[in-house]
Amino acid sequence: MSDYNINGLAIPLFLILMLVEYGVLRLQGRSLHRFNDSVNSLSMGLLLLISDALLKAYTFAVFIWLWQNHRLIDFQVENPITWLVFFLGVDFCYYWFHRIAHQINILWGAHVGHHQGEEYNFTTALRQSAFQYAFSWVFYLPLAVLGCPPVVFVVQFVVLKMYQFWLHTQSINRIPLIEGVMSTPSSHRVHHAKNPIYIDRNYGGTLVIWDRLFGTWQPELADEPCHYGTTRPLDTLNPVRANLQHWSMLARDTIKTARWQDKVSLWFRPTGWRPADCLAMDATDPGMQKTGCSDRPKYDPKTTPGKKLYVGCSMMLTFVVCTAFIFLSPQLPGWQVATGTVLVIGGLVIAGDLLENRTRFQWIEWVRVPLLVWFAASLWSATALAESQCSR
């Protein structure tokens, strides 16, 4: 296992790209960013990076074990055919994970976070459910059995993820020649739209040929502008609640429904399915229906300029600390990982609270911020200690 997690270094890179997109849109005279939506998206992205740092080493170990002990074909890393086969293989597995994640209740709960944003810009790319990787990694295991060398898988997976970043923008229109073959901002705008005609379309990661082959392709229509977000509104800026939104509804139905079969099966039924007795109890509740809807007022609570300024500064501090924290996470002791995780998540929850103009947890900041600075200093000294031991 590497001593460093390079995902941490992606944070400043993505921040720079977001500033570039913001500048380009301003030059075009368009305003497509909303402060509270962007902060919520970035908060979700940081939660994902932390959960990935905790999970990936263990799930990748399963991939390596399968490849070492049960691979069917010996693909050579030096052979370009290997890279082509597994470029297609990784993209194909992603398509099916993504499609099933939209269509099964329990998996939609691990993906819905990516779709909750009601604006569409580069911050949306970072807005991911923290638990998505806990489910998605299983979908790539057939590649290990087929014989995908682990290094090829890692590179292709990173390429897939990096490629998807630029899809989340409204600053780029349709691109001739590659529309309908590669994923583009236009095809992915359709994927994020909640208009009935666009719901559950264009699952492709790098290629959309899978959508064309398996009947889920839908081009963006000039007379049907995209309205972003989920059919059921999020109605919170708390990133932890956002991550648990769908599962908490499933849990409520599990408790409420009388039939034992439904208590279990509802988690594995098509997204939106609810037990008949729960539907009868909540006749006016939109529930988990996923049939699409037209535009509606966005969730945009107002707060004071002072609180927005505080949240902006707090987020900048959190980004700096998280860059180092995630980068160094493989070599940190358990107590330091746990401390960093609690301090970061606490800050993101409080930021969401302040943007909803609530102050119930504000007092915690008097303790959390000095602790976060101390934590950053402890990262610095841990690195210096490790370097001095290496140089001996």
Ligand SMILES: [Zn+2]
């Ligand atoms: Zn999706």
